[in-house]
Amino acid sequence: MPSENEMMNALSAVIDPELGRSIVELKMVRDLIWDSSGVVSFNLVLTIPGCPLKDQMASDARKVLMALPGVKDVVVNFSAMTEAEKKAAFAQGRSAVPKLNQFNQVRQIIAVMSGKGGVGKSTVTAMLAVALCRKGLKVGILDADITGSSIPKLFGLPSGGLRSAEQGMLPAVTGIGLKVVSINLLLKGEDVPVIWRGPMISSAIRQFWGETLWGKLDYLLIDLPPGTSDAALSVMQDIPIDGVLLVTTPQGLSAMVVRKAVHMIRQLNIRVLGLVENLSYFICPDNGKRYDIFGPSHSGEIAEIAGAPAFAALPIDPVIAAKCDAGRVEDVVSAEIDRLVEQIIK
Amino acid sequence: MPSENEMMNALSAVIDPELGRSIVELKMVRDLIWDSSGVVSFNLVLTIPGCPLKDQMASDARKVLMALPGVKDVVVNFSAMTEAEKKAAFAQGRSAVPKLNQFNQVRQIIAVMSGKGGVGKSTVTAMLAVALCRKGLKVGILDADITGSSIPKLFGLPSGGLRSAEQGMLPAVTGIGLKVVSINLLLKGEDVPVIWRGPMISSAIRQFWGETLWGKLDYLLIDLPPGTSDAALSVMQDIPIDGVLLVTTPQGLSAMVVRKAVHMIRQLNIRVLGLVENLSYFICPDNGKRYDIFGPSHSGEIAEIAGAPAFAALPIDPVIAAKCDAGRVEDVVSAEIDRLVEQIIK
Numbered sequence: 001m002p003s004e005n006e007m008m009n010a011l012s013a014v015i016d017p018e019l020g021r022s023i024v025e026l027k028m029v030r031d032l033i034w035d036s037s038g039v040v041s042f043n044l045v046l047t048i049p050g051c052p053l054k055d056q057m058a059s060d061a062r063k064v065l066m067a068l069p070g071v072k073d074v075v076v077n078f079s080a081m082t083e084a085e086k087k088a089a090f091a092q093g094r095s096a097v098p099k100l101n102q103f104n105q106v107r108q109i110i111a112v113m114s115g116k117g118g119v120g121k122s123t124v125t126a127m128l129a130v131a132l133c134r135k136g137l138k139v140g141i142l143d144a145d146i147t148g149s150s151i152p153k154l155f156g157l158p159s160g161g162l163r164s165a166e167q168g169m170l171p172a173v174t175g176i177g178l179k180v181v182s183i184n185l186l187l188k189g190e191d192v193p194v195i196w197r198g199p200m201i202s203s204a205i206r207q208f209w210g211e212t213l214w215g216k217l218d219y220l221l222i223d224l225p226p227g228t229s230d231a232a233l234s235v236m237q238d239i240p241i242d243g244v245l246l247v248t249t250p251q252g253l254s255a256m257v258v259r260k261a262v263h264m265i266r267q268l269n270i271r272v273l274g275l276v277e278n279l280s281y282f283i284c285p286d287n288g289k290r291y292d293i294f295g296p297s298h299s300g301e302i303a304e305i306a307g308a309p310a311f312a313a314l315p316i317d318p319v320i321a322a323k324c325d326a327g328r329v330e331d332v333v334s335a336e337i338d339r340l341v342e343q344i345i346k
Numbered sequence: 347m348p349s350e351n352e353m354m355n356a357l358s359a360v361i362d363p364e365l366g367r368s369i370v371e372l373k374m375v376r377d378l379i380w381d382s383s384g385v386v387s388f389n390l391v392l393t394i395p396g397c398p399l400k401d402q403m404a405s406d407a408r409k410v411l412m413a414l415p416g417v418k419d420v421v422v423n424f425s426a427m428t429e430a431e432k433k434a435a436f437a438q439g440r441s442a443v444p445k446l447n448q449f450n451q452v453r454q455i456i457a458v459m460s461g462k463g464g465v466g467k468s469t470v471t472a473m474l475a476v477a478l479c480r481k482g483l484k485v486g487i488l489d490a491d492i493t494g495s496s497i498p499k500l501f502g503l504p505s506g507g508l509r510s511a512e513q514g515m516l517p518a519v520t521g522i523g524l525k526v527v528s529i530n531l532l533l534k535g536e537d538v539p540v541i542w543r544g545p546m547i548s549s550a551i552r553q554f555w556g557e558t559l560w561g562k563l564d565y566l567l568i569d570l571p572p573g574t575s576d577a578a579l580s581v582m583q584d585i586p587i588d589g590v591l592l593v594t595t596p597q598g599l600s601a602m603v604v605r606k607a608v609h610m611i612r613q614l615n616i617r618v619l620g621l622v623e624n625l626s627y628f629i630c631p632d633n634g635k636r637y638d639i640f641g642p643s644h645s646g647e648i649a650e651i652a653g654a655p656a657f658a659a660l661p662i663d664p665v666i667a668a669k670c671d672a673g674r675v676e677d678v679v680s681a682e683i684d685r686l687v688e689q690i691i692k
Binding site: 006009010012013014015017018019022051052053060061063064066067068069115116117118119122123146147148150153154190191192193194195196197198199200201202203204207225226227228229230232233249251252253254256257259260261263264267282284285286287289291292293294295316318321322324325326 | 352355356358359360361363364365368397398399406407409410412413415461462463464465468469492493494496499500536537538539540541542543544545546547548549550553571572573574575576578579595597598599600602603605606607609610613628630631632633635637638639640641662664667668670671672
């Protein structure tokens with residue numbers, strides 16, 4: 001029979017597809033026993049009881065063990081981790097992340113998140129970055145929306161605009177001196193699709209963080225895609241963010257999905273800095289009346305759940321939308337955003 | 347030294363994290379050679395040249411081979427698949443999918459997609475399903491938006507509303523008889539976050555398709571989340587959809603991201619049935635004037651790229667939004683949606 005060491009070595013090739021790391025590293029293999037008839041059995045300790053990927057991991061484990069000389073059969077039993085063990089497993093995923101390049105110095109990292117799509121995360125991120133920059137601060141934007149990248153278009157940055165130096169990737173620089181890293185700057189055209197599964201998305205975000213020469217920054221803003229899957233997990237687990245700025249809209253459907261994001265942020269022990277409600281209302285240019293097109297605000301309720309202040313309510317402004325579509329977000333001036341900046345700096 | 351068979355057996359435990367299948371199954375291992383000094387080398391043929399996950403796979407492969415008795419060193423060389431080989435590899439991923447349950451008979455499967463978030467995919471899906479149902483057709487909705495599930499809320503379906511029978515999961519049934527399967531029907535509360543990486547998302551979608559007792563349906567509509575990642579890939583590769591209904595909004599930023607989705611759909615050889623522009627304009631209730639709040643339409647341009655007709659332009663309607671937020675999408679009557687249904691049926 002192979003030794004325990006040999007069996008553990010073989011099992012270290014079995015990857016938990018969710019965490020992207022070996023089941024041995026994650027301490028998911030316990031009570032490995034074998035008998036002289038060649039039967040090996042062990043306990044596969046899952047991060048989530050009833051994890052839908054457990055059969056795949058068990059079948060992978062069976063394969064690698066059966067390949068060892070002398071092993072006639074493999075029995076995999078399942079159990080689940082305690083909360084503490086689970087935390088340790090997820091923390092371990094984190095330790096594999098490249099550290100921020102030694103040439104970089106970033107003072108504050110803020111992720112802009114919603115959970116929900118189309119609420120204007122990218123526009124808010126871009127306007128906020130511009131307003132911070134106007135205050136004389138050094139600002140960067142890491143576009144973590146790999147499949148729906150919008151930041152370069154807002155600044156009129158062309159595809160293919162990223163260069164590499166020996167020490168890492170060089171961000172693109174906008175007219176007023178903002179540094180931007182985004183997948184769309186690496187593509188041949190702005191509408192080339194990025195058809196990637198989760199592990200590739202996480203890997204790209206980690207590279208944008210760890211292998212970019214950001215230099216000295218006062219603020220790094222991270223524009224997150226919708227959802228609470230790979231991109232959000234990677235940013236929250238792999239990048240030492242200082243907090244999350246939540247973006248929402250008045251619609252009840254949005255509010256529900258944003259609440260999911262809030263619960264995720266809390267589960268990962270990250271701080272919500274505050275809440276911005278976008279597309280809040282429309283001022284009719286002809287009669288000057290305010291129309292709550294997407295319904296009444298849900299900001300108060302979300303702010304309460306998040307334990308954070310509702311910073312601002314931004315109107316639907318066709319002039320801002322047109323400037324953004326034209327790549328001229330740097331020309332946008334908004335009193336609401338300037339007030340938001342004051343609150344963020346505080 | 348171990349035999350070629352033993353080495354291939356060991357390597358079959360190494361998983362391509364993107365495709366979620368073994369590198370041996372995917373025929374990514376070629377030219378396996380070894381010498382008497384214990385050095386094994388092989389070619390790892392990647393689906394994408396320069397795949398960022400190649401180092402992980404190489405390191406996993408090294409581990410399993412080094413664990414075999416007699417192996418002293420492992421050398422992994424990289425090369426890339428031809429287009430034909432790549433197709434075969436992706437097709438193989440497909441074959442692992444559960445077939446639609448034998449008790450089911452589904453005539454037409456339409457995915458509703460945008461690429462962009464917040465354009466109203468779920469609302470359009472729900473209104474379309476209701477309108478088809480009113481025509482006496484049997485209709486189901488598969489909610490493939492795992493992290494931002496909205497369909498149950500639109501129909502006022504409570505969390506925890508899915509049951510299981512011996513042959514599979516039983517869909518929830520709405521007031522007018524629509525069948526719905528959605529992750530939010532399995533959660534303890536509508537705002538519980540689903541913090542899952544890609545493989546879990548794909549696995550859930552495959553279960554919603556293959557392990558649900560849909561019964562006899564004229565139309566199954568699939569509500570896709572934003573993005574061109576796991577959910578979109580799983581629906582397009584694992585479910586035999588008849589075509590995609592695209593949803594967009596007038597904003598230029600949306601149009602760019604929707605074009606990404608169109609290119610993805612074409613790359614996967616799937617048909618775009620037509621295009622719906624949502625949030626097209628706002629009719630002021632006081633002066634009756636039309637305001638193109640999100641800018642001029644980009645429908646024509648996208649329809650041309652997609653090679654499909656622009657079916658409809660839906661206004662921003664606060665009354666519809668309020669009914670949707672209240673879970674009463676079945677009370678919505680819309681002449682535009684009725685016309686859309688006629689075009690879909692054709």
